[in-house]
Amino acid sequence: MTTPNSYMNGPDERGHFGIFGGRYVAETLMPLILEVEKAYDAAKADPSFQKDYDYYAKHYVGRPSPLYFAERLTRELGGAKIYFKRDELNHTGSHKANNVLGQILLARRMGKKRIIAETGAGQHGVATATFCALFNLPCVVYMGATDIARQAPNVFRMKLLGAEVIGVESGTGTLKDAMNDALRDWVTNVEETFYIIGTAAGPHPYPVMVRDFQSIIGREAKEQMREAEGRLPDQLVACIGGGSNAIGLFHPFLDDKEVAITGVEAAGFGVKTDKHAASLTGGKPGVLHGNRTFLLQDDDGQIQDAHSISAGLDYPGIGPEHSWLHDIGRVNYASASDTEALEAFQMLSKVEGIIPALEPAHALAHVTKIAPDMDKDKIILMNLCGRGDKDIFTVAEALGVEI
Amino acid sequence: MSQTRLEKRFADLKEEGRGGLVTFVTAGDPDFETSLEIVKGLPDAGADVIELGMPFSDPMADGPAIQASSLRALRNGMTLSKTLDLVRAFRQDNQDTPIILMGYYNPIYIYGVDKFLADAKTAGVDGFIIVDLPPEHDDEFCIPTLDQGLHFIRLTTPTTVGGRLPKVLNNTSGFVYYVSILGITGTAAASDSAIHDAVARLKAETDLPVAVGFGIRTPEQAANVATVADAAVVGSAIIDTLKENLDDDNQAKPGLSQAVLEYVRTLADGVRGSRT
Numbered sequence A: 001m002t003t004p005n006s007y008m009n010g011p012d013e014r015g016h017f018g019i020f021g022g023r024y025v026a027e028t029l030m031p032l033i034l035e036v037e038k039a040y041d042a043a044k045a046d047p048s049f050q051k052d053y054d055y056y057a058k059h060y061v062g063r064p065s066p067l068y069f070a071e072r073l074t075r076e077l078g079g080a081k082i083y084f085k086r087d088e089l090n091h092t093g094s095h096k097a098n099n100v101l102g103q104i105l106l107a108r109r110m111g112k113k114r115i116i117a118e119t120g121a122g123q124h125g126v127a128t129a130t131f132c133a134l135f136n137l138p139c140v141v142y143m144g145a146t147d148i149a150r151q152a153p154n155v156f157r158m159k160l161l162g163a164e165v166i167g168v169e170s171g172t173g174t175l176k177d178a179m180n181d182a183l184r185d186w187v188t189n190v191e192e193t194f195y196i197i198g199t200a201a202g203p204h205p206y207p208v209m210v211r212d213f214q215s216i217i218g219r220e221a222k223e224q225m226r227e228a229e230g231r232l233p234d235q236l237v238a239c240i241g242g243g244s245n246a247i248g249l250f251h252p253f254l255d256d257k258e259v260a261i262t263g264v265e266a267a268g269f270g271v272k273t274d275k276h277a278a279s280l281t282g283g284k285p286g287v288l289h290g291n292r293t294f295l296l297q298d299d300d301g302q303i304q305d306a307h308s309i310s311a312g313l314d315y316p317g318i319g320p321e322h323s324w325l326h327d328i329g330r331v332n333y334a335s336a337s338d339t340e341a342l343e344a345f346q347m348l349s350k351v352e353g354i355i356p357a358l359e360p361a362h363a364l365a366h367v368t369k370i371a372p373d374m375d376k377d378k379i380i381l382m383n384l385c386g387r388g389d390k391d392i393f394t395v396a397e398a399l400g401v402e403i
Numbered sequence B: 001m002s003q004t005r006l007e008k009r010f011a012d013l014k015e016e017g018r019g020g021l022v023t024f025v026t027a028g029d030p031d032f033e034t035s036l037e038i039v040k041g042l043p044d045a046g047a048d049v050i051e052l053g054m055p056f057s058d059p060m061a062d063g064p065a066i067q068a069s070s071l072r073a074l075r076n077g078m079t080l081s082k083t084l085d086l087v088r089a090f091r092q093d094n095q096d097t098p099i100i101l102m103g104y105y106n107p108i109y110i111y112g113v114d115k116f117l118a119d120a121k122t123a124g125v126d127g128f129i130i131v132d133l134p135p136e137h138d139d140e141f142c143i144p145t146l147d148q149g150l151h152f153i154r155l156t157t158p159t160t161v162g163g164r165l166p167k168v169l170n171n172t173s174g175f176v177y178y179v180s181i182l183g184i185t186g187t188a189a190a191s192d193s194a195i196h197d198a199v200a201r202l203k204a205e206t207d208l209p210v211a212v213g214f215g216i217r218t219p220e221q222a223a224n225v226a227t228v229a230d231a232a233v234v235g236s237a238i239i240d241t242l243k244e245n246l247d248d249d250n251q252a253k254p255g256l257s258q259a260v261l262e263y264v265r266t267l268a269d270g271v272r273g274s275r276t
């Protein structure tokens, strides 16, 4: 395989990153997806679109999010300096707002009258419900029945915000099933509805569009890091569900060869068991939800259920750009188990006074593994992409505490 | 070039001056043996073309009836290669009724496109409808299918408008499947006049037969569709009848296949009576 001149040029005009990506969707959706692509290209070229985005990003979401040197944690681990990009401080509590803002502005430009979304942890659902309230658009969120049970606070939040939350019983009642039902809604109501996909997956142009909106994380971090340290970090770390917070941090750094990059998948009970969500480590290429990517599947091509303690990582696929970055070796993909994430979750709460979401707790678990062995002048930058308020019930239950 | 089995079937229908009945059932629902019994009985019950669903874990374009049907088949051990076994077994006594496999791309991709096409052809499959392969991905499976002399049948929908129709019709062979509604299988039905207009619009663009499906549930609806289109496709309603004959563990109750075939016969009677 030849090394590309730049890792930042993808996808091609058909939405492919290497063999990954594409638009494998039913004919009913195809014209609309082409329309979304056209509208997005036009929006990108329109300074007023960027201006609107910047306005709400600053005044409503609270960007730029801080870059924070975690001094105590650094001392505790005794190795590399650890920085957090604090997207957990965004309005709605995670990086999901960066993407929803962009897509809802696009939906408005296209004159769409109704918004739908899928959600796993509920963070994307909450972000979507929030912006729908702000822009006065009806909002329907599909959420797996299993996830509704374990993310009850977010379900209530969405309802407070005026969204309709539809429980999905099919499959295992998690994120992939919610996405199936959102797609079913979309084919049925294609004319007036805009589907705000919550991660860097789905048919082209979604993976690239979500990446572009989330790249604000990496662009800010790069500048902030130069300011703080006068140089780029040595190592980036982010957790991977569908891969949107990770690609958002990684993308602006892809051509900086001196920066090592690691995505952390959810190993659940362990990648050698059948209860994990590590599609790159334990899956193989296939076609689902509109794109070719690494998937957890059996020998017959049936999609397998993912498992993670973190609802936001509980997805048997991954965005196509990550599959490509994995394939060409630019990004290294590791994994962290439920237990490791739980430990990291508690550690950060005690050591830094930050309760992280269970999703970035997986990234943190990886940081705790690598930081001690790195020299003290090395720098790790981790995407702290969500806060843990939504997870306290899950964590309490896992720790055997009644609240 | 000699006529394929599917082309011959539509030519015969034209000669008889009637619209055809295309029936959809999921391969292996509720189990392999019962499913084979149903499929074997379909031609006598009046099915002109058999659409056989290849079960998939995530059937994004299907409503609850076909989703559940797919899952029942998978739980009872159905696989893509067993679907081909089922076709092979059917072909032992039937050489005339075309079989179209319908489903999603991933199981085929995992099986391997070339191997799958070779095995499907040997088994006696006549063509494919793959829901998540739009013309934009023709190089992937459609072109190899046509190269094997098999049919690739495309879905056109109410959103297939303007400049897009020629693109969708290009490389379509055997017949064109018009999805009469926006949405998933087993839900609302389109009005007769909407179907009439859509079929006329398609006929102006193609010489291929046009079959209409999604939302057709009764012999009367099937009959109405068959007066304007070359065939009516019925799926979810057949599967609902199947489901009524399952026990609490989703296993076949005695008489299941007879009940399903009896219902198909009422549909066939509707279609056959429609143009007399």
Ligand SMILES: Cc1ncc(COP(=O)(O)O)c(C=O)c1O
Pocket (backbone or CB within 6 Å): A094, A095, A120, A121, A122, A123, A124, A198, A199, A200, A239, A240, A241, A242, A243, A244, A245, A246, A311, A312, A313, A357, A359, A360, A385, A386, A387
């Ligand atoms: C806080 C948080 N982080 C990460 C994720 C995983 O998504 P992605 O990989 O797209 O960033 C989620 C998804 O719900 C989330 O809520």
